[in-house]
Amino acid sequence: MKYENILLETRDRIARVTLNRPQALNALNGPLLTEVASSLQGIEEGDTADVLILTGAGKAFCAGMDLHALSTPDKKEVANLFLLVGRVIEQLRNLKLPVIVAVNGPAVTGGLELALACDIVLAGEGSVFGDTHARVGIMPGGGDSQILPRLVGMVKAKEMLFASRLVSAQEAERTGLAARVVAADKLQSEAWSLAESIRDNDPSVVRRLKRLVNEGMRLDLNGGLMLEQHEFQNYLRAGLPPDFIERVRAVLQRKTG
Numbered sequence: 001m002k003y004e005n006i007l008l009e010t011r012d013r014i015a016r017v018t019l020n021r022p023q024a025l026n027a028l029n030g031p032l033l034t035e036v037a038s039s040l041q042g043i044e045e046g047d048t049a050d051v052l053i054l055t056g057a058g059k060a061f062c063a064g065m066d067l068h069a070l071s072t073p074d075k076k077e078v079a080n081l082f083l084l085v086g087r088v089i090e091q092l093r094n095l096k097l098p099v100i101v102a103v104n105g106p107a108v109t110g111g112l113e114l115a116l117a118c119d120i121v122l123a124g125e126g127s128v129f130g131d132t133h134a135r136v137g138i139m140p141g142g143g144d145s146q147i148l149p150r151l152v153g154m155v156k157a158k159e160m161l162f163a164s165r166l167v168s169a170q171e172a173e174r175t176g177l178a179a180r181v182v183a184a185d186k187l188q189s190e191a192w193s194l195a196e197s198i199r200d201n202d203p204s205v206v207r208r209l210k211r212l213v214n215e216g217m218r219l220d221l222n223g224g225l226m227l228e229q230h231e232f233q234n235y236l237r238a239g240l241p242p243d244f245i246e247r248v249r250a251v252l253q254r255k256t257g
Contacts, residue, residue, distance in 0.1 A: 001042075005032035007057065008039050014195045015049035022058025027066035028110045033084045040091045050203040051195040052095065054118060055102040055188065061127065062111025082141060085110055089142045092117035093214075096207045098198055102191040103127045104184070108166070113142030116151075119210060120194070123169035123178035124187040130166035150217070151176050202241065 007018040017039050019026035026032075043049055056062055065085070070078055092099055092114065101118035109132045115121055123129075131148070133140045140161075148157035152175040159165055172178040182190045198206060212231055216224035 001035070001038050003035045003039070005029075006035045006039060010043070010048050012196075013048070013050045013199050014053065014192065015043050015051070016053040016055065016192075017043075019054075019056040019062055022056075022060070024066060025060035025063035025106065026056040026058070026111070027063050027069075028085060029066040029069040030081055030084065033081075033088050036088050037084070037091060040088070040095065044095055044097070050097055050199045050206070052097055052099045053102060053191050053195055054092070054099060054114070055191065056104055058105070060105035060111075061101075061103045061107045062114055063106050064109035064111050064132065085113070086141055089113055089117045093143075096210070097203075098206060098210055100191050100195055100198075102182075102187050103129070103169075103178070104187055106130075106166075109133060109136070109140075109144075110142065113140070113144055116143060116147045121172070121178040122187060122191055122194070123172050123181050124184045125169055125181060126184055127169045127172075128166045129160075129169075129172050129177060130164060131161050132164040134162060135164040148177075202243075202247065204241065208235070 003020075005019075005021055007016075007020050009016045009018075017036065019032065019036070021027060021029075021032055040052075043052060065081070069081055098120070099118040100120045100122060101115045102122050102124065103115055104124045104127060106128050107115045108128070108130045112129055112131055115129070131140065131144050133144070145157075145161060148160060151157075152160070156175055160167065167175070167177070169178065169181045173181050208231060212228055216227055219227060
């Protein structure tokens with residue numbers, strides 16, 4: 001598929017999808033969402049990458065839904081657009097490989113939902129995060145009302161949701177919304193470097209860890225520990241991977257080298 005609204009790069013088992021509507025602050029419309037959905041499906045089914053980076057072109061990560069697309073009198077068309085957003089968010093959330101989102105500007109409403117569907121958020125200096133569902137007058141359907149409280153706490157999440165308040169990159173880091181703040185001019189290189197660190201680890205273990213963390217968050221601590229033990233026992237029964245000894249020796253060499 002030829003892409004006109006995104007950029008797709010795959011190199012050295014790392015894929016990068018860039019939302020590419022900079023003139024519209026990468027606002028979400030049907031063509032862009034369709035291309036993102038296609039790219040994510042291709043990355044997973046093609047097994048061409050062990051890590052995915054999601055980012056935006058220009059001065060924004062994603063300013064949310066394209067209001068021009070929402071202003072059509074065709075209510076069915078608008079409903080289908082929201083369903084498409086939900087599909088893409090679910091794709092991101094359910095990808096087996098880890099996803100880094102490099103937030104290079106505003107990540108608002110639908111853009112925030114995209115970011116929260118990823119595994120690790122890197123916030124470029126000057127980026128902002130917010131949810132304006134209440135301002136526009138529509139209920140969220142991409143997870144903001146449930147994921148935000150689990151990341152930043154109930155009170156902070158309510159402030160963001162009820163008042164449509166934007167938070168800075170620094171506040172996002174302090175509250176747990178972002179892993180860390182990165183200088184704007186180094187954001188892409190830092191995201192790629194982090195992706196390389198993840199890629200260089202055992203990809204099967206990283207994918208299992210992603211599933212363990214995500215599923216464990218739905219359980220209490222005891223249930224999560226039992227889930228980990230179950231996965232650990234299954235791992236041992238399957239036998240250690242062929243490169244296990246090689247990886248151990250490489251770690252020892254780094255420590256003694």
